[in-house]
Amino acid sequence: MASRQKIGETTLRQLNTPHGVLTYQFTLKRVKNMNLRVLPDGTLRVSAGPRVPIREVERFLTSRSQWITEAVERAESRKRQAAAKDCLRLWGREIPLSVGIVDRDLPETLILTEEGAEMALWEDTPLRRQTQVLAFWKRETGDLFAARFRFWAGHFQEKYPVEAKKVGLAVKPMTSRWGSYSKRTGTIALSLYLASRPPEFLEYTIVHEFCHMLYLDHSPLFHALVEENLPGAGVIREKMKRFPIR
Numbered sequence: 001m002a003s004r005q006k007i008g009e010t011t012l013r014q015l016n017t018p019h020g021v022l023t024y025q026f027t028l029k030r031v032k033n034m035n036l037r038v039l040p041d042g043t044l045r046v047s048a049g050p051r052v053p054i055r056e057v058e059r060f061l062t063s064r065s066q067w068i069t070e071a072v073e074r075a076e077s078r079k080r081q082a083a084a085k086d087c088l089r090l091w092g093r094e095i096p097l098s099v100g101i102v103d104r105d106l107p108e109t110l111i112l113t114e115e116g117a118e119m120a121l122w123e124d125t126p127l128r129r130q131t132q133v134l135a136f137w138k139r140e141t142g143d144l145f146a147a148r149f150r151f152w153a154g155h156f157q158e159k160y161p162v163e164a165k166k167v168g169l170a171v172k173p174m175t176s177r178w179g180s181y182s183k184r185t186g187t188i189a190l191s192l193y194l195a196s197r198p199p200e201f202l203e204y205t206i207v208h209e210f211c212h213m214l215y216l217d218h219s220p221l222f223h224a225l226v227e228e229n230l231p232g233a234g235v236i237r238e239k240m241k242r243f244p245i246r
């Protein structure tokens with residue numbers, strides 16, 4: 001048997017509702033009515049006077065459970081978005097990012113430290129953040145893009161009658177696709193945004209583009225060729241579809 005709650009005391013309670021389990025902070029207050037609030041962080045706070053039986057509180061919460069569940073989900077999704085804004089993505093990892101403002105006689109930078117990533121900006125705007133992130137990826141991942149590209153160029157040159165080693169590489173921020181192959185210019189372009197995703201995305205994209213040297217379309221034969229060279233490619237491809245391009 002739970003001991004009786006005192007005025008001003010807050011307890012954590014749970015309630016089964018048709019819309020799932022609600023977890024809420026319950027405070028007993030010297031008020032007549034019941035109060036219900038969803039805080040910006042998604043916390044559900046309920047208060048009621050000592051004369052309101054807990055069963056009535058629960059009945060009220062159950063009758064509002066759909067609205068409450070939706071409000072909590074909205075708050076939590078806003079919280080996630082705010083947190084996502086302050087992280088640096090690198091090869092599928094999310095590194096905590098702190099942003100500071102510096103004087104204009106100092107350079108704008110983005111560096112990795114033991115705690116995470118630190119960005120120094122003249123002014124905190126999305127464009128300035130973006131510029132630093134792209135420059136960071138270019139600096140930190142350029143060698144890996146080039147090394148993986150050379151590896152696969154060698155692989156395709158050896159295995160198929162194509163001049164894969166003569167293909168040029170361009171790494172740049174692309175907004176509508178992960179990569180492309182131009183037969184005309186003999187160039188494979190890879191999106192710099194691949195640096196934010198798991199390394200297998202880069203691997204898949206390189207193999208995909210080299211396979212276009214043999215098939216220009218996306219026919220079943222093409223996909224079979226990708227799979228043959230990179231076992232598990234189909235699974236990676238499905239996974240990639242669930243991620244935004246940038």
Ligand SMILES: [Zn+2]
Nearest residue numbers: 208212217218
């Ligand atoms: Zn393609």
